[in-house]
Structures are given as C-alpha cells and as structure tokens.
Amino acid sequence: MFSSYRLPWNKFKPHAWIPVRLAHITRLSDLFQPLSIAPTNQDNSGKTDDAVSRSQKLLLETGMVSPGSAPGTFNLHPLFMRSVEKLTKLIDDELRTIRCQKISLPSLQDASMWKSTNRWSLMGSEMLKFQDRLERHCCLGPTSEEAVTSLVATHMHNASYKKFPLRLYQIGPKFRDEMKPKYGLLRAREFIMKDLYTFDTSEENAKISYDAVVSAYENLFARLQVPFVKAEASSGAMGGTKSHEFLLPCESLGEDTLRVCTKCGATFNAEIKANQGAACSACSSTTELDTVKAIEVAHSFLLGTQYSRKLGANFVGQDGKSNSLVMGCFGIGVTRLIAACIEVISSGDRIRWPLAISPYGICVITPKAGSKEASAGGLLAMQAAVKLDQLPQGNGEVVVDDRDDLTIGRRLKDAQKSGYPMIVVVGKTALDEVPKIEMHYQEGDQDRSMILSLDELLDLFRAEEPALDSTNNDPNSVRL
Amino acid sequence: MFSSYRLPWNKFKPHAWIPVRLAHITRLSDLFQPLSIAPTNQDNSGKTDDAVSRSQKLLLETGMVSPGSAPGTFNLHPLFMRSVEKLTKLIDDELRTIRCQKISLPSLQDASMWKSTNRWSLMGSEMLKFQDRLERHCCLGPTSEEAVTSLVATHMHNASYKKFPLRLYQIGPKFRDEMKPKYGLLRAREFIMKDLYTFDTSEENAKISYDAVVSAYENLFARLQVPFVKAEASSGAMGGTKSHEFLLPCESLGEDTLRVCTKCGATFNAEIKANQGAACSACSSTTELDTVKAIEVAHSFLLGTQYSRKLGANFVGQDGKSNSLVMGCFGIGVTRLIAACIEVISSGDRIRWPLAISPYGICVITPKAGSKEASAGGLLAMQAAVKLDQLPQGNGEVVVDDRDDLTIGRRLKDAQKSGYPMIVVVGKTALDEVPKIEMHYQEGDQDRSMILSLDELLDLFRAEEPALDSTNNDPNSVRL
Structure with a gap:
C-alpha cells in the first residue's frame, strides 16, 4: 500500500562519497x-x-x-x-544538553538600544562605533545583552x-577596541x-539556569582536560548579583589574580577578596589565602532584571501578572580559550x-624522496594513512606529511612543534x-616511540575507544 | 609489548552520550x-x-x-x-572535494590595503568605514580580495x-551598506x-581552478534540487576576464535579466548581451533570445593578476623567475541562497x-491535551519520535510539536507553513x-497523507536511503 511512495529525499542521490573521503586525507604539501x-x-598603536x-x-x-x-x-x-x-562542536554539545538554542544576532547594531541601557557611554571607546551612510549611529557588538533582550x-x-x-x-x-x-x-x-543568555521567571529559576550553565562549563573543561579554576568574581560593569570566572592558572601571563583558601579551596x-578581608568567606577560615595568577577564559553573570526592565522583556505569571524576566549571561572566548590552553599546557618550543x-x-x-625506502615506504605510509582514517578511532583525524624533499628528522620536528598527538x-x-x-x-614531558608492523599499529588503535564517541571528532563529521 | 600503552585520548571518557541524544529531540514547546x-x-531610511x-x-x-x-x-x-x-556543511563538502582550505579572515580591516587597490574609493559608501580609537581608518570587509591577497x-x-x-x-x-x-x-x-579565492601560476591553471569551482557550484545546486541557471556575466567593478553568475529564475522578484538563446540554451x-547584439555568441544563431528574470545567488570571477600585482603576491616558476599569481574569486550568498530557494520553490502560504x-x-x-487519545497517543508519538530518530534515515531530523493545548489541525497548519517535508x-x-x-x-503541489501502524511507518523509512549519506544531515553530526 505505501511501498510505492518514496520519501522525497530518495530523489536525491549523493555523489559517491567514499572515494571522496579517501581523497580527502589532507597532505601537508597542499x-x-x-x-x-x-x-x-x-x-x-601599530608599534x-x-x-x-x-x-x-x-x-x-x-x-x-x-x-x-x-x-x-x-x-x-586551516589547522x-x-x-x-572542534571546540565549537564541544560547546554546541554541552549547551544543547542543557536545552540551549543556537541563534545568530547581527554584529551591526543600532545605537538606540545601547543608549537605553546607558552602555553606549559606559563602554566608551572600547566599543567600535560609527555612522552608516545615512549617518545613523551604529556599533559592532562587543556582546549582545541589548540585542537579545530586545x-x-x-x-x-x-x-x-x-x-x-x-x-x-x-x-x-565579537569586536572590542x-x-x-x-x-x-x-x-x-x-x-x-x-x-549565551538565559531568561527565567524568578530569581530562583534563574539560579537553576545559572547552575546548569556552570555545570556545562565544568563538563567542557573536563573534556578539554585542562586544569581550570572556577572563581567567585565581581559582577563589575555587567551588574548583577552573582558571577564566576573560569580561568586557567598561568603564573607567567595570568592577568587575573586569584585568592585560594588553603583550607577549603x-x-x-x-x-x-580585597573587599572582604583575609578570612575565607566560604569556610570562615582565617588561615592564609594563596595567591594564583590565571587567564580568564569564560565567565557567568546572574544579571537579574536590569536589562529586561530597561528593555521591557516581560512574562505573564501563573497569577496573570506581568513581570520582568530574570536573566543570566555567559561567555566563552572561543579563540582565547584555545590560545590559553596552548599557553598553559605547551612546553616552550612545541604546541601541546x-x-x-x-x-x-x-x-x-612519508619517506624522504630518493631514499632506498621511498618506493615501498611511500606505499606503506599511504596504506597506513588510509587504514587509520578508516578506523572509527582515527577517522577524519589523519594528515599526511608528504613534503618528501625534506628529511624525516626535519618533518618529525615540525610535527612535534605543531603538536600532533x-x-x-x-x-x-x-x-x-x-x-x-x-x-x-x-x-607527560617525555618523548616516546615504538616500532610496529602496520597490523600491530592498527590493532593498537582498534583496542582504543574512538576519539570522542562512536564516530569521531572530525569537525566536518562528528556526532557529539 | 605495546598493549600497556594507552593512546592519550583513552584517558578521556565522554559522559554518557546516548541518553543525551534521546533527550535531545527538540520540542516545539521549548x-x-x-x-x-x-x-x-x-x-x-528606517521607513x-x-x-x-x-x-x-x-x-x-x-x-x-x-x-x-x-x-x-x-x-x-534556531530553525x-x-x-x-546544513548549507554550510554542503558547501564545505563540495569545496573540500576540490581541495579548498577553510580559513577565517578578520572583518575588521585596515584602510591601507583597500587604498592600494583603489577600492577604498571605488566601493564608496557601500563600504562601512570608520575610525578606531586611535583614529586609524578601518572598514568592515564587504569581501576579502585585499585581505587574502595580502x-x-x-x-x-x-x-x-x-x-x-x-x-x-x-x-x-559580510557587511555592505x-x-x-x-x-x-x-x-x-x-x-x-x-x-573563495584561488591562486594559480598561469592563466591556464587558473582556468582549471575556475572550472573546478564552477563544477562544485553545479554539484551544490544539484544537491539542493533547485532550478538554477548559470549565466555569462560581466566582470564589472571586480575586473577580470571571465565571469559567471548562478541564479534562480524568479519572474516576480528577479533583479537580474538574462538572455537565453532559444537554440543552444x-x-x-x-x-x-546588450553589448553583443542580438545573435547568440555561443552558437551564432540569430534566432530570438528569450528574456528571463532571476535572483543571483553565487558568482565566479577569473580575476587575473590585478590584485596580486598591486599587493605583490608572487611565485617563483620552474624557470626561476618571479611572476604574479593568477587569481579567481568565487562567492555564494549563504543566507541569500536559502531565502532565494524559499522564494522560488514555496507556494504563497507555506515554505518549501x-x-x-x-x-x-x-x-x-502529539494528541491534543484532554482528548480521549491523549494518554495512549502521547506515548505512541514519543515512541515514534524516538524510533524515527534512531533510524539512520531520520537521525537528528525529528522535532516534536508537543504544544498540546492547541488542536491538531492548528499544529498541522503550522507544520505545513514551516515546511517540514x-x-x-x-x-x-x-x-x-x-x-x-x-x-x-x-x-508536487498536492497534499498527501497515509495511515500506518508505527511498524509500517518505520519500515517505510527503513526502505529509504539515509537523508544524505550513510549517517544523516543533522548539522551537529553529519558526515558529508
């Protein structure tokens, strides 16, 4: 009865994708x-x-x-x-888990809404401001509380x-001058x-959203396997009642100074902390607070109703009355986080x-061109690359350094410096x-190596779990 | 021997992702x-x-x-x-197939390079120009020939x-005022x-790049299954020797007018065409040319060396001599293309x-709340959603309209208007x-329906090929 009907997508035949996949293994010569x-x-200043x-x-x-x-x-x-x-996908995954929805707000924003919250003047020259062809005042969004609340x-x-x-x-x-x-x-x-911006119907519910995001952040840092610190912070210019920063400890470069209670952590x-005296406000211990330098990579603010009141973002409660929504806002510097990870886990001369x-x-x-092993070894290298790429554990994760006019030693050094695991x-x-x-x-800090047949190498990979899940972490294909 | 070694990623255990997937089926009430x-x-003007x-x-x-x-x-x-x-992934896939590499250039660009190609004045007030806090002249890139050539x-x-x-x-x-x-x-x-910008060592090689991109564009439009037209176009302000536009025919709204040879197409x-007289310059036929209105969604330009000469992008040839690289540039309006597809394949009152x-x-x-079938039917609906989502053919593609205070008729109308296939x-x-x-x-233009048991429904889906390939087209998980 229904077998004669074809789902519409059957009309579309993808062009053969398996050969394309194999051809897709990236070569460093390209x-x-x-x-x-x-x-x-x-x-x-340009200096x-x-x-x-x-x-x-x-x-x-x-x-x-x-x-x-x-x-x-x-x-x-490209690298x-x-x-x-990949980081975008990790973030998407963590945020979808707590039912966040992805949108896109324009960078080009009208001055009026920034004026109604007074941040047009508060942000001052840190905001890139200009006039369009009709001389209307605009800016490039440094953040989007105004846009999303509107x-x-x-x-x-x-x-x-x-x-x-x-x-x-x-x-x-995002743009900040x-x-x-x-x-x-x-x-x-x-x-x-x-x-990310959360909208709730009470301070209590807003705290549930806040805690959900903080826990998503904690999952994210756990997945990155970087040592991170969550610190109580001041709400500063953003306003609001509760704020945390997420930081990577970094003595050499950390611009934030943290105080850590040696008793409760x-x-x-x-x-x-400067405002609260020397005692720990969490455990009331008066033992000394350690000082740690760190790089901020993410933050969270419980904003309350300051933006929703000014911009009129209301809901109607169970009692039929209209009230301001209670907001939170949550940022992660995506490119900054990648740089900060590299900053803290790399050694001085190679990326980790x-x-x-x-x-x-x-x-x-691959072998060096003109070497005795060039011919047999070249084939073996391509075979290894293709077979590793075909395993779920290595799928989409293989790059071939075929710059075979260079010695193996030079290319090994480049590969180590570029940080391939x-x-x-x-x-x-x-x-x-x-x-x-x-x-x-x-x-750790040790270079290790082992010598294996191709089968042994593949078995070693097969014995492992796939990179992130049952498929892989190729940014163009991963299921997170 | 090597079995004691664990690949580094094994240290990372993803938190349980299967339950997360199921919880991830989107509900319209959210x-x-x-x-x-x-x-x-x-x-x-704001009017x-x-x-x-x-x-x-x-x-x-x-x-x-x-x-x-x-x-x-x-x-x-979010929708x-x-x-x-999804469109981004299709484009990524087509472009990776022809060995294009993905990068990201800043939108915030310095005036100097635009001045060296004279486009600072040529683009005039269509470019969003301004000064930063140190009064340096900047703009928001309307396109990136200067940035990529530099x-x-x-x-x-x-x-x-x-x-x-x-x-x-x-x-x-991208920004255009x-x-x-x-x-x-x-x-x-x-x-x-x-x-996309291509760099080649000769006009001949640049044409190979040009043809590769044009054929990737043709594949893309074939995958979108929209009627598109490829038209020879003028290089205009972009300069260069060869140019094509890709357009969707649209009588009501097309801003481009095309001339189509009734003999050779x-x-x-x-x-x-206005400059070349009435005869077809492809087949020399003097039969009449048809006139078609269409919306431009993509273009291609063989630029030659105008940018590379001005900005000094050179290579050294086999003969040891330095020469300017020969460039092509290729755009697709991503958001414009989606809108144009909807414009031409939708009926007046519902998206296709x-x-x-x-x-x-x-x-x-789901059933309406309070209906006789609410209880049994609610379970059946969730079961259908989860089982469809678990099939490769429906994976990541299911949304549940659980706004059960609304009638089924109203929600069916919303769903049809929103264009779910x-x-x-x-x-x-x-x-x-x-x-x-x-x-x-x-x-076609007919509404169809059929009545099935859940097993029959699932069999119907199983009989089909997966949406786009062996996994699916969920933007968050697709392998293209």
Whole structure:
C-alpha cells in the first residue's frame, strides 16, 4: 500500500562519497601553513613590542594564524580553523544538553538600544562605533545583552511563564577596541566568542539556569582536560548579583589574580577578596589565602532584571501578572580559550593541544624522496594513512606529511612543534622483512616511540575507544 | 609489548552520550520560534515599505528570523540556523572535494590595503568605514580580495610554483551598506557569505581552478534540487576576464535579466548581451533570445593578476623567475541562497525547503491535551519520535510539536507553513486496535497523507536511503 511512495529525499542521490573521503586525507604539501612567521606583538598603536606570549609565538611560528591588516586582528589558517570547529562542536554539545538554542544576532547594531541601557557611554571607546551612510549611529557588538533582550521583549512580549526558561546562544565574531591588544589571541580586538543568555521567571529559576550553565562549563573543561579554576568574581560593569570566572592558572601571563583558601579551596577573584578581608568567606577560615595568577577564559553573570526592565522583556505569571524576566549571561572566548590552553599546557618550543581540539590526531610522515625506502615506504605510509582514517578511532583525524624533499628528522620536528598527538613515521624500517613503522608520541614531558608492523599499529588503535564517541571528532563529521 | 600503552585520548571518557541524544529531540514547546512576526520591509531610511518578498514574509511569519536593531540586519532563529549550518556543511563538502582550505579572515580591516587597490574609493559608501580609537581608518570587509591577497603575498612570498594551486575560503559575516536593503535576506546589509579565492601560476591553471569551482557550484545546486541557471556575466567593478553568475529564475522578484538563446540554451546577463547584439555568441544563431528574470545567488570571477600585482603576491616558476599569481574569486550568498530557494520553490502560504537544508525532516504532532487519545497517543508519538530518530534515515531530523493545548489541525497548519517535508500526526487512530499514525507530505503541489501502524511507518523509512549519506544531515553530526 505505501511501498510505492518514496520519501522525497530518495530523489536525491549523493555523489559517491567514499572515494571522496579517501581523497580527502589532507597532505601537508597542499596545506596553507606558512611555517616561518616571525612572532611580534602588535599593540594598538601599530608599534611592535617584545612581549610575545608562548601561545602567540607557537601559533605564529607553526603557521596556524597570522596577523590581520588591523592591529589586534588575526587570520585563522586551516589547522587552527579545525581546532575552532572542534571546540565549537564541544560547546554546541554541552549547551544543547542543557536545552540551549543556537541563534545568530547581527554584529551591526543600532545605537538606540545601547543608549537605553546607558552602555553606549559606559563602554566608551572600547566599543567600535560609527555612522552608516545615512549617518545613523551604529556599533559592532562587543556582546549582545541589548540585542537579545530586545529580541525577547519584542517577540515574546508578555509570553506565558510556561515558555521559560529560554536559553539562547550564538558563536561568532565579537569586536572590542582594546586599548592594548596583546599576546595574540589572548587579547584581540576581533575574536570568536560564545555568548549565551538565559531568561527565567524568578530569581530562583534563574539560579537553576545559572547552575546548569556552570555545570556545562565544568563538563567542557573536563573534556578539554585542562586544569581550570572556577572563581567567585565581581559582577563589575555587567551588574548583577552573582558571577564566576573560569580561568586557567598561568603564573607567567595570568592577568587575573586569584585568592585560594588553603583550607577549603574556595577561590575568589582578588578584586572581590580585597573587599572582604583575609578570612575565607566560604569556610570562615582565617588561615592564609594563596595567591594564583590565571587567564580568564569564560565567565557567568546572574544579571537579574536590569536589562529586561530597561528593555521591557516581560512574562505573564501563573497569577496573570506581568513581570520582568530574570536573566543570566555567559561567555566563552572561543579563540582565547584555545590560545590559553596552548599557553598553559605547551612546553616552550612545541604546541601541546587538548586532545579533543587538536587539529588532527595523527600525522603520517612519508619517506624522504630518493631514499632506498621511498618506493615501498611511500606505499606503506599511504596504506597506513588510509587504514587509520578508516578506523572509527582515527577517522577524519589523519594528515599526511608528504613534503618528501625534506628529511624525516626535519618533518618529525615540525610535527612535534605543531603538536600532533600521534606521529607515525615510515622510514628505513619499511624495508624490514615484515615492514615496520615508527610511532612517536608524548607521555607527560617525555618523548616516546615504538616500532610496529602496520597490523600491530592498527590493532593498537582498534583496542582504543574512538576519539570522542562512536564516530569521531572530525569537525566536518562528528556526532557529539 | 605495546598493549600497556594507552593512546592519550583513552584517558578521556565522554559522559554518557546516548541518553543525551534521546533527550535531545527538540520540542516545539521549548523552541524559540515566535509565530506572529508581522512582515514589513524596512529600507535603509528606517521607513517601512509594502514590498515584502515571499521568502521574507514566510520566514518572518513562521518565526525563522526577525529584524535586527539596524535596518537590513536580521536575527537568525534556531530553525533557520539549522538550515544555515546544513548549507554550510554542503558547501564545505563540495569545496573540500576540490581541495579548498577553510580559513577565517578578520572583518575588521585596515584602510591601507583597500587604498592600494583603489577600492577604498571605488566601493564608496557601500563600504562601512570608520575610525578606531586611535583614529586609524578601518572598514568592515564587504569581501576579502585585499585581505587574502595580502596574506598570500606576505606569507608565501615567492613560494615555489609547486605550492600552487592554493584555494582558500571562508564562511562568515559580510557587511555592505546597501542604499536599499530589501526583500529580507535577499538584500541585507549584514549577511553570511562564502568567499573563495584561488591562486594559480598561469592563466591556464587558473582556468582549471575556475572550472573546478564552477563544477562544485553545479554539484551544490544539484544537491539542493533547485532550478538554477548559470549565466555569462560581466566582470564589472571586480575586473577580470571571465565571469559567471548562478541564479534562480524568479519572474516576480528577479533583479537580474538574462538572455537565453532559444537554440543552444546559452545564457547571458542582459548587461553583457546588450553589448553583443542580438545573435547568440555561443552558437551564432540569430534566432530570438528569450528574456528571463532571476535572483543571483553565487558568482565566479577569473580575476587575473590585478590584485596580486598591486599587493605583490608572487611565485617563483620552474624557470626561476618571479611572476604574479593568477587569481579567481568565487562567492555564494549563504543566507541569500536559502531565502532565494524559499522564494522560488514555496507556494504563497507555506515554505518549501530544499530537502537537504530543511531545518528538520520530520515533525511529529502529539494528541491534543484532554482528548480521549491523549494518554495512549502521547506515548505512541514519543515512541515514534524516538524510533524515527534512531533510524539512520531520520537521525537528528525529528522535532516534536508537543504544544498540546492547541488542536491538531492548528499544529498541522503550522507544520505545513514551516515546511517540514514529513509530518507525522498521532490523533484518534491511536485508539485503533492496532494503533495507527497519520503521515502527511507534499507531492508536487498536492497534499498527501497515509495511515500506518508505527511498524509500517518505520519500515517505510527503513526502505529509504539515509537523508544524505550513510549517517544523516543533522548539522551537529553529519558526515558529508
């Protein structure tokens, strides 16, 4: 009866995708990765400065990013883009889990709504302001409290309390005309930010949203496997009643100073702790507070009703009365977080990526052109690359360094500097009776290697769980 | 020997993702989709205008987008974002197939490079220009020929001819201060664009890149299953030697006029055909040329060396000599293309999406609250949603309309207006001895429906191929 009906999508035949996949294994000879960008810190005056951060130096020298035409802006190159896309997916996954919905608000914003919250003048020259062709005052959004609150005020005007919580977020470019852009992506004037806004019907419900987001942040940092600190912070210019910062401890470069209670571990931004005396406000201990330097990568604010009141974002409660929505706002500096991870977990001369956002998991190095093993080893290397890519554990995670006019040693060094977690080298041992492959990786600060047949290498991978789940973490294909 | 070694990613255990997936089926009661936005055309003066396009009306009325604070800007809501993300993946896939590499260039650009190509004055007030806090002249990139050519000139200065072709693209916001923003996303001031730039070592090689991109575009339109036209066009302000436009024919709204040879089918933009007389320049026929109106959604330009010469993007050839790289540039208006598809394939009162970029493939409507079938039918509906979502053919493609204070008839109408290709309704027939489900879909302009048991429904889906490939087209998980 229904067998004659074809679902509409059957009419579409995807063009053969399996051969395409294999052809898709990236080769470094094709890759845009200029390996010799001299790192200089470009401050806002356009002058250069010696104070270059470790992440900036490594990301520039490995050709992952380069300075844009305007100070404090960066071109993101293909490898770095993969990391951005992987992190985006991790964030999407964590936020969808707590029922956040993805939207996109324009960067080009009208002055009027910023004036109604008084932030047009409060943000001052940190905001990029200008006039359009009809001389209307506009700005580039440094953040979107005004835009999202206006959106909800206009299109959910006096909606029923049943429609809340509402949790809206976006991931995209943000603009801040920093007085001193520095340390590369750690303080840029244009950067990628995730900004989330929650709308609830009471302070109590807003706290539930707040806690849900904080716990999603904790999951995210756990998945990145970076040491992070959550600190009670001041709400500052954002206003509101409760605020936390998420930071990566970093003695050399941390711009935030934290106070950590040696007894209960509670952590506070020094800004607020200075006001509260020496005793820990969590456990009331009067033992000394440790001081830690750290880089802020995310924050959370319980905003209350300050924006919803000014912009008229109301709901109708069970009692039939109209009230202001209670808001929270939550940011993650996406490009900043990647740079901060590199800053704190890398050694001075090579990048270490959090595994979940490493551009590729495995780099396969082919034999040098003209070497005895070039022919047999070249085939073996491609076979290894394709077979690793076909395993769920390596799928989409393989890149081949086929720059075979360079020695293996030079390419191994490049691969280590670029931070590939696993490096598979096909060299002289390709000519063994049972052809062998070298595998290099880091364990802690130690370089390790082992020599294996291709089957042994594949078995080793098969014994592991897939990178992130049952498929993989290729930004173009991952199921999170 | 190596079994004691654990790959580093094994240390990371993803938190249980299977329950999360099931919990992730979106419910319309949660979804931000304001269904009653009055469509008005907002021109650049801020005044409203009656000329509203069909896509604009439908996208506003179905709560897919809403106007931003500045004229000609739009908030993209969750359903529309899914469409954008699906289209992004299709584009990524087609471009990766021809070895394009994804990058991201800043929107914030310095005036100097625009001055060196003279486009600072050529683009005039269509470019959003301003000064930063140090009074340096900047703009928001309307396109990125200058930025990408500078990037290549700086970091691949006199690179070997072996490093080419180089094909770099990005997908992100672009800004044009249109005199008359109109028709919603068809002519906005901030919009999402894919821009691709190719670098080759000769005019001949540049043509190979050009043809590869044109064929990727053709694949893309074939996957969208929309009727498109490729027309020879004038290079205009962009300069260069060869140019094509990709357009969707649209009598009511097409701003481009095409001339089509009735004999050989060759198509030309009327701009260039006017200069070439009445004969077809492809087949030399002097029969009449048809006139067709159409909406431009993509373009391609063979630029030659005009940008590379001015900005010093050179390579070193086999002969050891330095020469200017030969460039092509290729745009797709991502948000514009979605709007244009809706414009041309929808009927006046309901959206029709290209299947490959429909926000969700299947909408499941639950029984009305308080109806006799509410209890048994509610369970059946959730069971249907979960089981459809578990099939590769429906995975990630299911949304549940659980707004059960509304009648089924009202929700069916909403679902049809929002354009879900398949609508599954659980109503009175849920109480049949073998509980039954209605399935509604469109075939051509006809509304069709059938009544099935859950098993029959699932078998029907199982008999089909997965939406786009062996996994699915959920923007958050698809393997393309």
